[in-house]
Amino acid sequence: MNNKNVPTNIVLAGLGGQGVIRAANILAEAAFIAGCDVKQSEIHGMSQRGGSVSSDVRFGECVLSPMVPTGQADYLMVLHPTQVENNLYQLKEGGVLLSTRNLIGEGGDMTVLDIDDTPLTSRNFNVGLIGLLSTHLSFSDDVWHEAVRRHLPKKVHEENIAAFAYGKTLVK
């Protein structure tokens, strides 16, 4: 992670109904539980109608603006293949893109996830991608599990914690 004065910047993006905001809530909650300063910001006015949705999560010693400055995302996590291109400008040079396998080219630091060959489903792959993201961050599994539990109904806890664990195995 970054030094004390520079927060870690993460942008999550996708389409309405995919669980972008939920994933951002889980990520922000993990940073909160871990004792970081954290800010989370989103534009979700009409997201329920299938439009583009994105959320910024920033954490560290001290976070000021709730918005990730343009082109300064350390990590860009995109839940829908059509939403990669229009969000790439958020990623800083050398930043990490995490997305689903799709129509775009693979290269650089991009990690892709093909949910067809995995135990993940369209309902929990956002948590699977959070698992993959977690391998880049320093929060303990206990912290992540607690964050998942706080943001999902009890009956899907087990399924999502399994999705999280699976996501962690996808490191290249």
Added chain:
Amino acid sequence: MEPKERQLLSGNEAVALAALHMGVALGTGYPGTPSTEILERFSSIGGKAQWAPNEKVALEVGVGTAWANARALVTMKHVGVNVAADPFFTMAYTGVKGGLVLVSADDPGMASSQNEQDNRRYAKAAGLVMLEPADAQESYDMTRLAFELSEEYAIPVILRMTTRVCHSKAIIHAGLPAIPEREAHFDRDATRYVMVPGYARPAHRRLRDKLKRIGQYSEGAPINFAVPGDKSLGIVTSGVCYLHVREAFPEASVFKVGMSYPLPIEKIREFAGSVDRCLVVEEGDPCLVESLRTEGILCEGKDEMYRFGELNVPRIRRIVARDTSPEAPAAKGKPPQLCQGCPHRMAFSVLKKYDCIIMGDIGCYTLSVMAPFESMDSCLCMGASITAGLGMRHALPDAEARRVVSILGDSTFMHSGLTGLAEMVYNPPKTGHIVIILDNGTTAMTGMQEHPGTGRTLDHQATGKIVFEEVARAMGVTNVVVTEGPPDFDKAVREALSKEELTLIIMRRVCRLAETKIAAYELAAGRCQ
């Protein structure tokens, strides 16, 4: 809840918590992004909250509660204040007894609105106190302060938030509850509460005197503060821009305005005089810079290009650098659209087939302007579908006038449609008129809120229900048709277009996103659908 406990809350959630801690007797408002979650949260943590048919009603209910010596919270989006503007201006004269706080949630950049009006103008226009939080902690603290000031100076206080404050989560430390121990009670005082000219003239003078005293408070208020720094650059700012500024220019001297009306003019004058270059960084209109210049404070504003949209760290760097080169165009995302499977989608195919001139309104159905329908001809403000349609019918040649239809949703009809129906019955165009209500049984666009036509309260309990077809018939609309599917609807439209009659067509099918929930509420209420 433990005091001083660390919590991760959005600005909206922080306002709700502060309202609970201040013993707010009633929260009321009309749903509107980005304000909606405040009352929903307030209700879910134990506050008494209710949706009003519209913002004017909500504000008047809040004023009455405050006149009765109880605390009221009223919430709405920025354009909602336009609807509530009538009581808004005169409540500044009457003042209040219990605290009255009005949240105006502005939407710079228009994430989900029809305009980006800057409601800081309203505080100055009416003479009402306005506080502007930057984040969730300030939203909590300033909500509490707003109730204290409202009671100390007997004046309503506006908490002006923006989308980035409402919908951004941050860590907050809440205080201890401070619930007033007193009974609600009304003391008659016609000179204060009856605004006839004879009482309103002295009331206006009282208001200006009060604002002078609040101006003195503002000069010493801790929410208006200077952050000392490098003297070569001094930035005066407010709201969320304060955080962007601190991040973009950590070395600069900064003056944070927490009370945007009345302003701490002398304190800002002193700050401006202490720096080599004084720059005002504000989102939206140049309100702050204009006020400072009027007071003779030498300061620089932003270029006109930064009036539009939200500010952020990179844009503020450009403002400071006086960079007016064209900005990179915003990345094009996928626009929202009418849900696949929405039972109301077909209405637009039908109207298009009959080559109607479609006077639209505010709600999900506004999205019919997008492909594949591209079938809405206007969208101005809540309720204007009916009335603007009537105006067109009066002016257009008969053959064209007959094609004009007005279309709006159930919640919008409750909000501002009834007076439009009255106008239609009272001043009927000679070709008649057709109003269509797409009744999906919820305020869908803002996230499935209840309204008087659903017959359920904010927390989904059974209550009185307004039945549109009965109201329309009672008001004198002669041709009222209720339809539930494409063949019925098509037939009703076709027949209405061939008559010169005042027609209301109600297309009634529950929102697909809400239907499971609505069925559960109705079951719990012991009613069947």
